[in-house]
Amino acid sequence: TDAIRPLIAGNWKMNGLKSSLGEFEAMIAGAGALAGKADLLVCPPVTLIAGFADRALGSKLAVGAQDCHAKASGAHTGDLSAEMLADAGAGAIIVGHSERRADHGETDAVVRQKAEAAWRAGLVAIVCIGETQKQRDAGQTLDICGGQLAGSLPDGATAANLVVAYEPVWAIGTGLTPTPKDVEQVHRFIRDVLTSRFKEGSKIRILYGGSVKPSNAAELMAVADVNGALVGGASLKATDFLAIAEAC
Ligand code: PEP
Secondary structure, eight states: OTTOOOEEEEEOOSOOOGGGHHHHHHHHHHHHHHTTTOEEEEEOOHHHHHHHHHHHTTSSEEEOBSOOBSSSSSSOTTOOBHHHHHHHTOSEEEESOHHHHHHSOOOHHHHHHHHHHHHHTTOEEEEEEOOOHHHHHTTOHHHHHHHHHHHHSOTTOOTTTEEEEEOOGGGTTTSOOOOHHHHHHHHHHHHHHHHHHOTTTTTSEEEEESSOOHHHHHHHHTSTTOOEEEESGGGSSHHHHHHHHHTO
16 A cells, blocks of 8 residues: 555635635645645635635645535535536545534435535545544444445445545544554554455545644654545644645
8 A cells, every 4th residue: 555645635624715815825836846745635615616726727736625415406505516516626525524424414325425426526535434532432433434434435436536534533623633553453444444345445545634733744644554634724724734745
């Protein structure tokens, strides 16, 4: 798996206004020098996707989305289809983030349909999984992650259309991270699941997410079967985001 090209993906969540374009431009400016190391992706709120994507044309920074509806079009007031996000310039869509699973009751079956929607629109699906603190304390981490993988990943995944993000819920936005040993155990488990189910499973990227910062990125990115990071808070600042990419 050493040959897998890392991906550093930023999830801006519900943050960012038109005035954030300068921060994004600073990321574009730094991305070129990092292109030898990793793919870089920023997923801003939908309001900024088209503007950012236009600005990023021809650069080494890709733009993505944070969620989509499973259907291509129709009577779904306020929702956005993968086709619309592709049309706006997104190259990838995060699906199944724990905040969507918790705040919007998204089940594994819904996440799977959204991943299929991303593929239908020709986009990469970044599927998030991860256990809560309570589940970890109960020793259920691998059971929970295994169930989420079985339920959320559609058939037909390839190294080109799927990225899996392991994001322990208790590590998101808390400043807490699992030990490298714990990360390695879960990523190895995910790798085994992917290789036993998909022909290209050994090449599908597995990102770690949860309180990744410039100060801990090198240690986390050095763990076996960690092929990059999904970064929340620290992806809002160009200096932090670029420093994380530098560390991988
Ligand atoms: C996330 O929400 O995907 C995430 C990893 O957040 P943070 O980096 O802020 O913990």
